Amino acid sequence: MSVPITCRPDETFVLNLGPQHPATHGVLRVKLTMDGEYIVKAEPVLGYIHRMHEKMAEAGTYAQFMNNTARMDYLHALAYNHGYCLTVERAAGIEVPERVEYIRVITVELNRISSHLLWWAAFVLDLGGFTPLLYAFDDREKILDLLESVTGSRLTYCYFRFGGVYNDIDDNFIEGTRAFLTRLRSRLPRIYHDLVTGNIILRKRIEKIGVVSKEQCRRYGATGPVLRGSGVCYDVRRNEPYSVYPNFDFDVPVYEEGDSMARYMVRMDEIEQSMRIIEQALDQLPEGPIQAKVPKILKPPEGDYYGAVEAARGTFGCRLVSDGTKTPYRLKLRSPTYCNLSMFGEIAEGMLLADALAFMGSLDLVIPEIDR
Amino acid sequence: MDTSIWRPIFYLIGFMAFAGLNAAYLGWCERKGAGHIQRRTGPKEVGPFGLLQPLADGIKLMTKQLLVPRGVDGALFRVAPVLAMIPALTSMVVIPFSDKVQGRAVDLSVLLIFALASIAMIAILLGGWASGNKYAVISAARSVSQNLAYEIPMLVTVITIVMITGSMNLEQIAQAQQGGFWHWNIFRLDKSLLMPVSFIIFYICSIAETNRAPFDMAEAESELIAGFMTEYGSMGFGLFMMGEYLNIVVGACLTTILFLGGWDCPFGLFPGIWWFLIKIYLLIFSIILVRWTYPRTQIYKLLNLSWKILIPFSLVNLLTAALFLKIF
Numbered sequence: 001m002s003v004p005i006t007c008r009p010d011e012t013f014v015l016n017l018g019p020q021h022p023a024t025h026g027v028l029r030v031k032l033t034m035d036g037e038y039i040v041k042a043e044p045v046l047g048y049i050h051r052m053h054e055k056m057a058e059a060g061t062y063a064q065f066m067n068n069t070a071r072m073d074y075l076h077a078l079a080y081n082h083g084y085c086l087t088v089e090r091a092a093g094i095e096v097p098e099r100v101e102y103i104r105v106i107t108v109e110l111n112r113i114s115s116h117l118l119w120w121a122a123f124v125l126d127l128g129g130f131t132p133l134l135y136a137f138d139d140r141e142k143i144l145d146l147l148e149s150v151t152g153s154r155l156t157y158c159y160f161r162f163g164g165v166y167n168d169i170d171d172n173f174i175e176g177t178r179a180f181l182t183r184l185r186s187r188l189p190r191i192y193h194d195l196v197t198g199n200i201i202l203r204k205r206i207e208k209i210g211v212v213s214k215e216q217c218r219r220y221g222a223t224g225p226v227l228r229g230s231g232v233c234y235d236v237r238r239n240e241p242y243s244v245y246p247n248f249d250f251d252v253p254v255y256e257e258g259d260s261m262a263r264y265m266v267r268m269d270e271i272e273q274s275m276r277i278i279e280q281a282l283d284q285l286p287e288g289p290i291q292a293k294v295p296k297i298l299k300p301p302e303g304d305y306y307g308a309v310e311a312a313r314g315t316f317g318c319r320l321v322s323d324g325t326k327t328p329y330r331l332k333l334r335s336p337t338y339c340n341l342s343m344f345g346e347i348a349e350g351m352l353l354a355d356a357l358a359f360m361g362s363l364d365l366v367i368p369e370i371d372r
Numbered sequence: 373m374d375t376s377i378w379r380p381i382f383y384l385i386g387f388m389a390f391a392g393l394n395a396a397y398l399g400w401c402e403r404k405g406a407g408h409i410q411r412r413t414g415p416k417e418v419g420p421f422g423l424l425q426p427l428a429d430g431i432k433l434m435t436k437q438l439l440v441p442r443g444v445d446g447a448l449f450r451v452a453p454v455l456a457m458i459p460a461l462t463s464m465v466v467i468p469f470s471d472k473v474q475g476r477a478v479d480l481s482v483l484l485i486f487a488l489a490s491i492a493m494i495a496i497l498l499g500g501w502a503s504g505n506k507y508a509v510i511s512a513a514r515s516v517s518q519n520l521a522y523e524i525p526m527l528v529t530v531i532t533i534v535m536i537t538g539s540m541n542l543e544q545i546a547q548a549q550q551g552g553f554w555h556w557n558i559f560r561l562d563k564s565l566l567m568p569v570s571f572i573i574f575y576i577c578s579i580a581e582t583n584r585a586p587f588d589m590a591e592a593e594s595e596l597i598a599g600f601m602t603e604y605g606s607m608g609f610g611l612f613m614m615g616e617y618l619n620i621v622v623g624a625c626l627t628t629i630l631f632l633g634g635w636d637c638p639f640g641l642f643p644g645i646w647w648f649l650i651k652i653y654l655l656i657f658s659i660i661l662v663r664w665t666y667p668r669t670q671i672y673k674l675l676n677l678s679w680k681i682l683i684p685f686s687l688v689n690l691l692t693a694a695l696f697l698k699i700f
Contacts, residue, residue: 015506023594037510037671126594128585128668134410195665201586202667353510354595354670 019048023126023357026367039356042348050371057331062298070156073369078111079311081160087307087318091300094163099288101244103165106281109274114143115312116267119364126361127205132196142180164291181275206260210359221339224314229263231256236310248280260362297326313337313364335369383475387464394621395614396426402660409664436606445502452499453608456615459488463622468543470635470645481542493519500600511599514671515590521675525682526577529570532693533630536563546634553638558631564693571631573682578623585663589671624655
């Protein structure tokens with residue numbers, strides 16, 4: 001809806017959205033200049049939970065930083081484990097046993113499903129539907145139980161080790177995962193799609209709302225479902241394969257529309273693709289050790305290294321500069337939501353408050369990952 | 373009329389009890405219903421099945437300080453919650469629960485109820501405005517435009533009913549529908565073919581008028597925090613909540629009387645107040661079910677729904693009913 005928007009300061013007011021607001025899912029603050037219910041200008045204000053993770057990396061050993069990785073994107077913590085591990089392994093030249101790679105893929109994909117389920121729940125909650133949240137949490141709970149049984153924690157995992165994983169998966173986990181996949185397969189079309197995706201109110205709320213063009217994605221460096229929802233087929237797992245992803249047959253869902261519905265559908269399809277990957281990984285799971293031989297104190301040779309993984313929200317990149325000592329010289333973390341959020345101001349201009357919040361929900365923000 | 377002293381007192385106590393119980397226990401029903409819809413149990417700790425929970429909440433709210441923040445229009449801020457409650461309570465007086473149970477028979481009771489219902493909107497406007505909170509002001513503005521938009525189709529459907537019945541007295545409207553469900557206004561296709569449609573319009577409007585999800589624009593918590601209630605605590609908040617539930621009861625009563633035959637039994641057996649109560653609680657349950665199933669709409673789509681769909685349909689229905697009345 002295009003409505004002439006006056007920018008005269010006496011006809012606008014500033015609305016402070018956050019840092020405590022039900023829709024910002026964390027301590028994000030957005031300074032909105034409003035004309036009635038229309039947004040004239042939106043300015044995200046970051047930094048409320050900045051914890052200096054990158055600096056902390058420079059203060060401890062390589063292994064000590066592993067805990068921190070899970071504290072950034074707490075919803076897809078294992079991908080962050082993976083991204084960091086991958087970079088350090090590349091730097092130190094560690095050969096990872098094949099079983100470990102499979103276990104990593106299985107757990108990361110399970111974690112991705114749980115992250116998307118939680119996003120779905122929170123997104124529908126943003127749109128005012130409270131009930132779907134509890135159904136999604138019911139399914140997510142099963143994943144958390146499974147991951148707890150192997151990793152020992154439920155949210156901030158520290159499961160990966162350089163050249164290995166902390167704990168081997170057993171038959172119980174494999175059976176439990178298969179049972180869960182069967183369960184989610186039957187529930188996905190019945191509960192998620194029939195009740196919510198097809199709902200006319202939901203569709204009217206998110207179709208053609210918050211359209212992001214390819215050009216905007218390129219300018220802001222958007223990745224993940226936001227980029228794929230705008231019609232660009234880019235997935236790190238496919239374009240810059242790492243781990244054992246080339247062994248699996250999976251699709252990269254792409255939607256051309258670029259609206260909130262497209263991003264919604266990308267994530268819903270990704271849940272299905274993750275299930276496919278997990279099934280194949282479980283079928284192909286090789287026997288073998290779960291830990292490579294790694295020196296007690298890791299000292300990667302001097303150099304500049306980079307590793308990237310596809311996290312639930314987009315590309316998580318890790319740039320490591322090593323000076324050959326036991327602590328990293330510099331660790332730069334590239335988190336996807338930071339870039340995805342930075343386009344909010346441009347897109348939200350001229351939008352209704354309610355639509356802007358629906359758009360914000362569709363970006364899938366995790367604030368601790370923006371404020372590292 | 374030798375019982376003229378006792379009648380008002382009896383009804384006053386009766387209606388206050390009915391209103392109080394409804395205001396308190398609909399909250400419980402809603403939480404319990406929401407719980408079961410969401411595969412939870414709902415309240416269960418305080419008393420059997422959590423039945424004492426409303427009491428505990430009430431005591432908690434009453435013992436809290438009524439905080440009036442600085443920069444607030446004190447008088448309006450205090451008056452608004454009362455204004456939200458009183459009209460709903462007053463409306464109860466003219467509602468005929470059965471042919472015998474009615475506080476006061478007023479010839480223009482339909483008009484009176486709608487006049488009172490509009491005051492609830494003013495309460496929200498005052499509450500939001502007096503708070504001086506930006507979210508509350510947005511909420512108040514939304515609420516007014518929403519209520520204005522939805523009162524029109526609602527009143528047009530009511531005019532249809534009034535034309536068919538030839539009376540603005542709720543009791544007479546209900547009387548005219550006695551004798552089985554085929555006499556109910558919703559099924560009276562001989563008066564206008566669009567009667568079921570106008571029932572749906574009235575139902576949607578009553579949800580919108582009472583600010584219930586999916587039309588709860590004024591309280592859209594993911595956008596406006598708590599809307600006009602953001603600055604309210606203690607019984608100020610409590611009164612708004614009770615007012616909301618009472619408005620739902622009044623809305624359900626009106627729907628029942630205007631469309632579902634009032635206290636009439638669908639099969640012509642034992643008409644009485646119990647049928648009236650069954651009907652209103654089924655309606656209230658459906659409203660709760662809708663709230664916990666669907667996401668919220670957006671304010672402009674909501675207004676479009678009213679102006680572009682509901683109002684034309686209700687006008688067509690009005691014209692058809694007028695035509696039928698003229699011809700037959």
